[in-house]
Amino acid sequence: MRYGLGLLLCCWLTPACALLLGDEAPDFHADTTAGPLHFDDWRQDHWVVLFSHPASFTPVCTTELAAVQRRQKAFAARGVRTLALAVSPLDDLRRWLDDIERSQGVRPAFPLIADHHRTISTRYGMLHPRAQSVSTVRSVFVIDPRGRLRLKMDYPAQVGRNFDELLRAIDALQATYQYPVLTPVDWQPGDDVIISPRLSPADARMLFPAQRDTVLPYLKYTPLPQ
16 A cells, blocks of 8 residues: 555545645646646656646736746756646646736746646645635645655745745755755755754764854754765
8 A cells, every 4th residue: 555544544534635744745647738747757756846726817826837937947956846736627727828928928838737626636635624615725845856745835825935935945955855954044055054963973073074163962053065
């Protein structure tokens, strides 16, 4: 059995099953604006940003999809693939892309999932169980190369997402994925990181020979290895 019993029971007993950090991202097949997509094959060995939209032809999401397209080089440089989802038929998504191109000056080339049957939305917990609407919560999922959920954010319909902040968070996730470190408040790439308190002093010195002075027994800074 691929998914844990707890996850399966959750999805069976409730209309929307919320994924937790560290959970395996559910696999799926979908029709997209870039053709049929098998998620596990498509994401292989990559980081993934999956973000949802309540429907086609929504104003805030129109600006967001354009923003993600403008940042495709930044995502690709980090080994990240982007994937959007809306509870809309494929024809609506294609016409929405036309609107985005006319109004924003760019046309999203990454896949948009047509989840009009709400299968994927339900599996990922994007539908509020007590909501009257079938619209998805505006969620963002960051999935690591092993297929594990590493970050999840939900936004209200009135507030646009900040994809520069998402890129910063991905930089932090990738640093902590590669090394036993933590990132402090307001961390930016190039800043010092915190050595994991779980490391023994000997292991910390071996892994991070350039570590700074100890601030507290559990707060030790170091530059990331080059």
